[in-house]
Amino acid sequence: MKVLLFVCILTVMSAGEADTEVNNIDSVIEQRDDEENNYVVCTLADAAETSQISLEDISKSKYQERHNIRRRSTACQQEARYRTMDGRCNNARWPTWGSTNQPFRRFIDPAYDDGKFVPRLRGVDGHPLPSPRAVSVAVHPGTDSPSDDNTVMVMQWGQFLDHDLTGTPLHADTREQLNLLTAFVDASNVYGLSEDQISHLRNGPYMRTKGDNLLPESNHGGCQTDNSNEWCFEAGDDRVNVFPGLSVLHTVFVREHNRLVKELADVMPSTIPDDVLFEEARKIVSAIMQQITYREWLPIIVGPLAMRKYRLTPGYSFRYNFTQNPTIYNVFASAAFRYGHSTIPRFLTLGDRRVPIEQLFNRPSEVIRDLDTVLKALLKDRRQEVNRFINSGLTEHLFETSGDMGFDIVSLNIQRGRDHGLPSYNSFRKACRLPEVTSFHDSVFGKAGAALRSVYRSPDDIDVFTGAVAEEHVSDGAANCLKSDE
Template identity: 40%
Template sequence: MSDYIYKSGACFPIIIPENDVHFKTNCMKFTRSRPFDDTSKPREQFNAITSFIDGSMVYGSSEDEMNALRTGTDGLMSTSAGNLLPEDDNVDACRKKQDEDFCFLAGDARVNVFPGLAALHTVFVRFHNRLASKMAFIAKIAGYFFKRLPLVWNDERIFQATRKIVSAVIQKINNDEFLPILLGPKNIEKYQIWAPYKYDKYRNPMIINAFATAAFRYGHSQIPDTMKIAGEEVPIHKLYFKTNSVIHHFSDLVKTIVGNQSEKSDVHFSQEVANKLFLLNNHSLDLFSLNIQRGRDHGLGSFNDYRRECNLQPATSFSSDIFGSCSQSLKDVYASVDDIDLFVGGMCEPPEEDAILGPTFACIVGRQFRNLKHGDRFWYETQNIYAGLGNGMVNFVKEITMSRILCDHGDISEIQPFSFLAADSKKNSVRPCTEIPNYGIRALVGLMTGK
């Protein structure tokens, strides 16, 4: 490796022991996150996407990205045949299995990395277009009967209004359906996730480095070994950067996403990501190692540093109950408990009661989403008439669930009411989509006509 690469700070390779059972090379490639150019200050990384919960994975994080995804008519977003995401001109963004396969273009460049991700992007683009189509129809009907609407509902206005509603729905689903499972009831209260919204101009809504680089990577441990597609259990490593299953088996893919139970969030990673991440021509990566190295690249403090920051008792020995079943493994690797990486320590912590995360990760994630809610001037529940949706539209948003969206746009006919939880034989049994509460359009009429 050249001296230039080392001096540039671009490369930070992970050394691989000679006796590694999988990797046969002496190091794993790792590129450092790009820093700000201001060398007079401590190294800090760029965030290439918006920090707010604003649907940026649907609309992009810049005006150029957004405009590339729009049709310019009736507020609609571009789609391809089969009502799928539009085609990306960059043919190297994915790997084709069949000649008719193509790469997707979306608000987030990572859309092609995994088909489950692409499927959810597709669902929300379809949701946007459904709302926009209804608004365009209402505009035509209302224009006919009222001669003119209070405001001109052209392509731009319909698009921006729809974007605002879709972003609000994503905020609602995240706070009301997803975070309670992740954090548990105690932390939902502790970190004011369900507290009445009140904008705090002094609350910083930027993404916490420890959140992006460690705590919110907990889900990597929940990735299974296979996904069932078209009746076949396909190993995860065979799905990276392949859009075939989204293009040809969309319904099966959505059924698998909502039907399969995730793995536990712990230090046991599937070999599909631990050794076979992005496998191509016998070359692959290890996601667990990459996460640890990324924390070091970003200069994160130790696990104990964040325990103290969260007002939790730091670990004083490897035998501490804090580490659950990891104690001996940590002792074998680290010289001191104060050396333990945040990602490793957080993954070792036993989960809080009725939660997925342990107390340290729950603290970081809880604080982050509290900041994203109460530090967002445009949060959907705001009473500011210029920044908000209005009471009628807020109530409309609160009626919508993830299960309903998947029923409407996931090409499925049945689902459990709480889609983030595995189906059971009691309150969360699979049922026809006709039994999943729907939402009306009266609020849309009121929004557009002022009636």
């Protein structure tokens, strides 16, 4: 039977494990008070990709005197009709589980080089690990491998969903990195994470209406000059402008929200407050995102066998389990969910133009010029297959601007994993009760063995991102898999 790393990392805990984890968090807090050297870490990998995520929503002071984020008091309204903006109180017993600014969970203990916070630097034999760039060049070259049956929209929904679930801020005041976002599929990427943020989006002085698009009048991160004006989209997630397809989905969901508010206003009493109309529409939009994710997108990614095995298909009972901690795993955010980078095509067809991917980063003017053309490209162009091959637009020209060199997304992924203390690929196989890979030429890697051997000294040194995307596909799914004899 094949078992997905993607699914394995989402394994639930028992009540006893949940209680243990909370106690461990408390002990870590006390440890931090005694060991000043444990406060870390702004990583190059995090800063490069999430440079549009501001810390202002977390605190204007230095992380609220270090650890108040973890210990913030929470008074839950037991009969509350709507979700909180920051994800608190989903669980009345453990109200901060899944909420913003919480440390990512650990699937297995971190592997820092000094046991505290220095990134993983050495292999099992004590020699330095290969540089992330060397791994990128050797194992992840650009090769065209378009999907036979899936379009770029599959990739784009994955990115849209990721920005609803994970976001590491520029600085973390602890060796356990924080998730800026909520762990729930709650459309927080559309609406934001705080009452102040949504108030700004709804009523702030920087917003104006142009058709159904909300556009700021002043420059914001990732904007571009277009006809002597500065334009960009503003949304609940500041990465809205990273890619035109992402801007399209944000626009579509903003329009859907506005449509729902109008229809609700037409059928509800005129005395209903605006805030109720807003929250009712927000609840429906969140449900739409959940339906698309579980009914349409996830089956494509993990395949029907995994959907049935883990009871993810409609029809199963989804009774609430208060012992299940939904907080995102560090390895999911930093490695497993980044498989989607391999699915991004080298070009996007916009009308009669075949535009290289590097010319589309942080360029929302394509959407402002013609949203429908970008949407048609997402629905028509083929995404790339999930594999170890990453197109050169991402490995040579990521976020490249005129006169500046671009980043390498694979190097960032690998470096982020090491910065975040992620153990090796084999460590995760063992944790998932799968046979450890003892040879570079193990069949699990297909034809990737020679490339892996050219940079790594031992299979036990392989970074989890690289090892996972080098694997073969799960049956009838897009994601790669970990093979098991079970």
